[in-house]
Amino acid sequence: MSIQNKLIIHQKLLDWFKRNHRKLIFRETKNPYHIWVSEVMLQQTRVNAMLVSYEKFIKKFPDISSLANSNLETVLAYWKGLGYYSRAENLYKGARYVMENLEGEIPKDLEKILQIPGIGKYTASAILSISYNLPVAVLDGNVKRVLSRLFLFQGDIKKASSEKYLQNLANEFLNPENAGDHNQALMELGALICIPKPNCVSCPISAFCLACSQDLQNQIPISKKEKEKLFIRLNFLWIEWNGEVLLTLDNERRFFKKIYALPFWIEGKNLSKDYLYKEKIFSLLEVPPKPIAVLPNKHSITHHDIEVLVYKSRLEKLNFLKLENTKWIPVSELEFEFPSSLAKKILKSLNSSQNLFFQ
Template structure:
C-alpha cells in the first residue's frame, strides 16, 4: 500500500492542476469547491467557485445572502436543491459553530447537504484528519487497480470500496493522498482511454494485467428515465411577461419559469391553445400567437424534458395572477430571477 500512495503523491506533485481552492484550502473553500464540483467539470466549476468567493468571501457572508441570490449565482449548474442546501449549511455553521466549520467528521456529516464524501474531503484536506474520500474518480481507480467487479452503485459495492479506500489511505498526509487519488482518476486513469502505457501504477494494476480495464468500474442500470412534455406559454403583455414561481412539489423548486401545460405526449401548439387549461390560464382574454419555438430536449438525472415555448401577446392584463403563482415582470428584468437551465437556453436562443 505504501508504494501505491507514495507513487500517487509523487505523481500529484508533478501533475496537479493549479486550482484556486488549492491555494488556501480553508474548510469554507474546500466545502464550496466540492459542492460545486459535484455538479460540473473543473473548467466550468472554477468560474462558479470564483464568482461565489468574490461575492461571499466567508461562510458568514454566504449565510447572510438571500436564497434567491444564491439560486441566481448557482444558475446553470442544475440540481437546485444543492444550492438551497449550500445556503442552509452556511446558516447552520454560523448559528451552531459561530461561523467556523467543526473539525470533526461526525459534526460535519450532520450539516445540511454534507454527505460522507464532502465530510471526508473537508476533514482530510482542511483539517488533516484521516478520512478517505470516495468519489467517481476513486471508484474508477480502485476498481481498476484491484480489478473489482462488484458494482459501485449497490450497497455492497459502496461498502467494499469505502473499506478499501480507508485501507489505502495515507494516514500521515490524508488530504494530499485524497487529492492525489482523485486527480489521478480525473487526469490519468480516465473513463475512456486511460494512459496505461505511461502509468506509474501499471505494475500494481490488476485490471491492466487481466485486460479488464475497459470493463471497470461495473455499474448496474436501475433507474427508468421518464419523458415529460412541457408546453410553456410565454404570455406577453405590453413590455412585460408573466413568470411562474415553482413550488416544492416538483423539480426546480422556488425557481421561475413560465406558465406551463404538461401533456402525456407531444402536443401541437394548436392543441394547447384550444385546451380548457389555456382558456382558464388567460381568463378568456383576447390574445394572438406570436411564435412557436422549436422543441427543446433537456436531460435531468431521472427525466428527459421535451419542451416547446408558445409566445402569446395578450391584449388585457390578467386579474387572478396570485392564485396561479404568477408574477408580471418587465422583459428587461428577467435576468434578476433564478431560472432553470432550460429556460435560460430558450431565452438565449
C-alpha cells in the same frame, strides 16, 4: 496488498499529483468553506462547467457569514447555470446552521460536521482531509473507478453493498499522514488518467494495478445499465405585458421547484401523476396558449431527454389578482430571475428568425 507495496503506491501517487495536478482555483486553497462550496458544485457538474460560477459565487459570498446573511433568492441567482438548485438551498441552510450553532467555524470533527445540513459523508471527508489533513478517505466516482481497477473489485458499483466495500477499501488504503493530497491524487488520477477508457501507459501505479495486469481495465468497474432516458416535452408559457414577463414559483411541479421560472406543463407517454400536475395559473389564462417557438436542440435534466416549446398567452388581469408566488420581471432580466440555462436558450429562440412562422 503488502504494506511495502502500499507505501510505494502512496509515494508514487503523491509525486505524480505534485507534478501533474490541474491548477484549479478551488484546489489551491485550504479554506474549508471554499472547499465545501466547490465540492457541492462538483457533485453534479463537471469542473469546466462550474469554474465560472464558482468564482462568481465566492466573489459574492466570500465567507460563511456573507452567505448566511444573504437571502435564498440571491443565493439561487448565483447558482445560475449549475442546475440542481436544492444543492444551493442546502448550502445556504448549512451556512446559517454554522453561524447559528458553531460560531461560524466548520468543525474539525466528522460527527459534528455531518450534522450541518447538506453535508454528507463525501463532502465531510473532502473538507476534513483537504482543509485540515485529517485521516478521512473520500470516495467519489473517480476514486471508485481507480480503486475498483487497482484492487480488481468485480461487484456492481451501483449497489449499496459495493459502496460500503469500496469505502472500507478506501479507508484501508488511505495515506494517513498525507490524507488531503492522497485523496486529491486519487480523485485527480481518476479525472485525468484512470478515465472510463484508461490511459494505463501514463499511469504512475500501473505496475501495481490488478485490472491492468489481467487486461481487464476496460471491463472494470462493473456498472449495471443506467436508468433509461425518458422523453418528455416541456411547454413553457410566455406571458408578456408592458415589457414584462410572468414568472411563477411552485414547489409541487416536477422541475424548478425552488426557483422562479416561466410557468410550464409537461407532455409525454406513460407519465406519472407528478409530471402532469398543472400550475394554478393555467386555469386563469385569458386566451388558449399558442406555440411561438421551439428550441432547436434537446435539453437534458437528469435522465430526461427534453424537447422544449414556448407558447404565448395573455393574463393581464393577474395584475389585479395579485396571486402569491408570481412576479412580473423585465424581459431583459429573465436570465437572472429564472436562473437556468434554459432561460438563455428560450430568449435566443424567441429572437431567431426560424421561429417567426409561429407568430
